[in-house]
Amino acid sequence: MREILSVDPDESVISKDLTSFKCRRDSDIERFLKEKAVPFEKAHKSRTYIVVKRESVGERELEILAYFSIALSSMKIKDTISRTKRKKLCGIFEDRETPCYLIGQLAKNDPYRGDVQGKELVEYALGMFRTAHDLVGGRFVRVDCKSIPCLVDFYKANGFRELQTDDKTGLLQLVRFI
Numbered sequence: 001m002r003e004i005l006s007v008d009p010d011e012s013v014i015s016k017d018l019t020s021f022k023c024r025r026d027s028d029i030e031r032f033l034k035e036k037a038v039p040f041e042k043a044h045k046s047r048t049y050i051v052v053k054r055e056s057v058g059e060r061e062l063e064i065l066a067y068f069s070i071a072l073s074s075m076k077i078k079d080t081i082s083r084t085k086r087k088k089l090c091g092i093f094e095d096r097e098t099p100c101y102l103i104g105q106l107a108k109n110d111p112y113r114g115d116v117q118g119k120e121l122v123e124y125a126l127g128m129f130r131t132a133h134d135l136v137g138g139r140f141v142r143v144d145c146k147s148i149p150c151l152v153d154f155y156k157a158n159g160f161r162e163l164q165t166d167d168k169t170g171l172l173q174l175v176r177f178i
Helices: 002-007 012-018 027-042 083-090 110-115 118-136 149-157
Strands: 047-052 064-076 097-108 140-145 161-165 172-177
Touching: 012 027, 027 047, 027 064, 027 097, 047 118, 064 110, 064 118, 097 110, 097 118, 118 140, 118 149, 140 149, 149 161, 149 172
Parallel strands: 097 140
Antiparallel strands: 047 064, 064 097, 140 172, 161 172
16 A cells, blocks of 8 residues: 555545445444555554455556555563463563564455455465564564454464453454464
8 A cells, every 4th residue: 555655645546446345244344444544554553455456457446355454563461371371472571561463454355255365365464574574573463353253263274373352452362473
């Protein structure tokens, strides 16, 4: 998205394309892309990557297949987490809060659900984190999700493990080491 905004800082090109994104399963996912992705990008709070249909590149309207947003974050580790797990998350330290990478959003566009696999999106995001890891370090990637069995199963199938529930958001926090 950053590349598009550098060509069109007033957002007119991308805004029209983003309105076509639909996610009936989770309106927050749809709202983030349409209302928050651009301001977060401009504020350097996160990076949003849009997966588009190759044939639509250069056309008047991009066909958005899916997107994901990634960011730097930190995670407060609860006292209920074992000392061994805490040490594994924090490295040589046993801090109660540790830096991590975050997959903030990850979703497919309803009209194109079959055109891209969720596993591919996770791999794209992890690829970004591997590059960052090589440059600046970091130990793990976190994802926060609703405690919906199919969603939790999806992340587990992609190498994430349940850790804890965030007291503030009520979301389940899963982690995957890089």
